[in-house]
Structure formats: structure tokens, C-alpha cells
Amino acid sequence: MKKTAILIIATLSMTIGNAQNITDGLRYAEESLLGTARYTAMSGAFGALGGDFSAMAINPAGSAVFLNNSSSISLALIDRENSTRYFNNPNRSIDTDANISHAGAVFIFNYPDETSPWKKFTLGVNYNISRNLSDNIFISGTGNKSIESFFLAQTQGIPLNLLELQTGESLSDLYQYLGETQGVGAQNALLGFQGYIFNPVDEGNPMNTQYVSNIASGNFDHEYSKISKGYVGKYTFNMAVQYTDNFFFGLNLNSHIIDYSQSTILLENNDNEGSLVNTVLFENNLSVLGSGFSAQIGAIGKISNHLRIGLSYDTPTWYRISEETTQYLETSREVDSQVITEIIDPRVLNIYEDYDLRTPGKIGLSAAYIFNQKGLISLDYSYKNYGDIKLGPDNNALFIAQNNLISNSLTGASSVKIGGEYRFQELSLRGGFRYEESPYEDKNITGDLEGFSVGFGYNFGDYNLDIAYARAEQSRKQQLYNIGLTDTATIDAVYSNIIFTLGFNL
16 A cells, blocks of 8 residues: 655646646635634624624724724634435545634724814724635445546657666656656556556557557446645734714735645456456645735625615635646556556656636625614625636646636525524624535536524623624535546535634723
8 A cells, every 4th residue: 555655756847737627726716614713603604794894804894893902712612414326325534633724903094183074983803704715525335437547648659768767767767757858647647657557559569559458348336535625814904984973994915825635546446257357556746835816895884873885895805726646556456466566656746837827806795774772683695607717827728728627617606694683681682694606607516605604792891702603505416537547436525613712801
């Protein structure tokens, strides 16, 4: 089985990209319901309310609603449960993480001239997890496609002499050379050839470009694991003002970070008559780091003592992303009644050329009704066109093709959030509901998301403690590979968060 240590023999810059696609764009464009406990308990319906650090993150005018210098920090317990079904075989997996979901402070500067219509100016800093990327998926079942189709599809047309080791050449040397000159597909072809998954049609011809499988057709038992770790974070510098008693305006300048890793492992077994290879273990590891920038503007208006409305606009986020990968293959075959195991471990870290990603902007509209000091109800609506996701540079033919596919496959999606709060002296009870449309034109790929939340808080005077629980459900399809073994599993995902927030008046 796979050795745990990976020796980095060389790094390389790929001339052909690492097949960035719709999945990569959506991974960093969608958002999770994470932040303060009050925000989470009301399902994020805070655009017209303000006075909360996560509210400030969605409508920058929200910081001008604060009455005092304030700070807070939140701890999130994040749980993700996946129920999978692959050829009618069910499985269940759970991933649980604990993170600081938010930390921030806001400072109030009142105007000294009480006759001025400008009442105050605020400065705020905030950190918020935009999206939790940790996940654990396990899929198993018996299908009629083999992983050999993944390797064979990328090998046809490659000359045999590019896949054979030359005198004095190591596997790592050839793997690195193919990555630098031919791309990822040729590296996959090398793994499959060295693992005896296929043979050349004309073994004696170094210019042979046609290959046949060593795995016979029939049934294949699959165990597929996808383990992901990481997050998208947002650091915000906020400026806001209050004009008269009724209008609040704000600006956010945001710095975004991506820290993500993913490992996929497929174990395939078969006992099909005529198969020379009966077991295949294929592992791919991906590491991603990225940074980006965006801005937000927003306004909140008091229509009356009870009614508030909010408006916000998020610019697109412009990312610069770097990726690294490693691969490993292990196969078993029977020769003269003996089982021979082939380990193909290049032990090379592939470093790809950085690429650009632009995620779409968002428009938000909101309204809230305040019941004096007893409570409130709030409604938020937002719209984001996921078809506007763009990979770059713009002159790259592969990215042009992917961008066309994105614009044809993804669509605009609306989000509706409803939240309420009831206050009984120092105790506040909260609840909310949210609905988010699928970013896909075809909702069979990913369905709509629905969720609810509850929570409570207690104000101790100089500090407050809030707790929230949120749960949401969404169904989607998980395709094992983009080429060859394209069978899909159905995944019913349940997202659950418990948030604890401790806030202080400074």
C-alpha cells in the first residue's frame, strides 16, 4: 500500500493546466452560513439591521448602527454528514471541525458638532470564514466501468517511446519530463502503462500510438474516498457613516484567502475472466493556496421608527490561485499463479502555473421591522449569477473552453433568508429560515438548499454571550472522474453548525 512519506524530487511548471473547471469555480464562489451566533441564529437575515459583525460583512453600512466601541469572537463547531448511494449501495460519512468563524472590532467616532447632520463615523476590522471546505465522502458499490477507461482515454495517440524508460532514466525523471512537455494526460498515461493497466497494440514499434486494456469487461467493485480540508476566509476593513438619524452608508475593502487540500483514493477490484490486472489503487492529492480582493458598498435607511430597508452590492472577487499535486498508483496482477504488485510512485511534486479566477458579484436587498424593544423580523434577498465565473488568463484555450462551459451550465441563483428575534429583558430568542437556489441550470447536478436555525443570547451589560444552531440540506451528484470512469453517486448532504459568540463593549 501507499507509503506515507512523499519525497519531493523536483518541482515543475506545467505547460498544460491542471484541468480547472466548474467545480473549482463553484468551490470558491459559494458561501457558508458562518459568522456570529446572532447572525447564524437568524439565518443571516441581517442586511437591514446592522449592529453585528457578520451583518457588517454583508452590508458595510451595518457598522454605523453600533452604539459603542465593540468587539467579539466566535467559535464554530461544523459538522457535515454525507449519505451516498452508488449503484444502489448506501454509505454514510461524517466530517467535524472546530474553527474561529469570526473575530472583529468596531470603533465609533461621534461628530462633536451636535447640529451637524453627520452623526458619527465608524472604523471596523473583521475576519469571517466565507466558506468551510472540509468534507468527507465515501462511495462504494459495483459498476460495469473500470478505472482503466480513465487511463486509456488519455493514452491513445501518445507514442510508446514517451512511456518507456530510457537507459539511466528513472520513473521520476520521465514523469517530470512528461509534465513539462506534454501535460497531465501524459503523466496519467505513464502511470497506467507502468502499472500494466494496458499494453501497446504493436509492442515492438516505438511509434505505436494505440493501446488495449489488460482489464476485461465485467463487474468492478469500487471504494472511492474524497477527503477535503480547508476554508475560504475574508479579512475586512470597514468604513461607515451615519447621516441624520435615518441613513447609514458603508464601504468594505476585503482581502480573501484560500487554503484547501483534497485527496481522492479509488480502490478497484475485479475477478473478471481474462483480466490480467485485478486490483487498482489510484490516489490523487491536491493542495491549493489563493488570495483575492473585493469591495462592498451598502446603505441602510430608516423609513420609520419600525421599518428599515437595506441595499448592498458586492463586487466580483479577483483571485490568484496556485496549485500543487502528487499522484500514486498501485496495481496487482497474477502471473504464473503468483500475485505481482506494481507500485508506481513518481514522488514528484507538480507545481502548476498560477491562474486567475473571478467569482461573481452579488446584489442584496433587505427589510426589517422592529417591534419597539420586544423584537424584530427581518427578510433578506440576494442574487448572484454563477455563470459569470471566469478562469484566466483569457488567452488560454483551455480556459476559454471551460468559461464557455461554465456560462452554459451555471445560472443566476437567488437566496432568501428570514429571521426573527424576541427579547425578554436581557434574554433574546432567535430563529430563521433560508432558501438558496442551485447554481446549475440542471438541478439534478446540484439541488436547491434549504435550512433553518435557532439560538439565544444573554446580555450581561459589559459583555454578551450568544449560541446558535443551524442546519441545511442539499442533494447533488458526485462524478468519480471527468474522463472514462464517469459514473456518478447521489449524495444527500446535511450541514450543521453550532456557533458560540462572546462580545464585549470596549
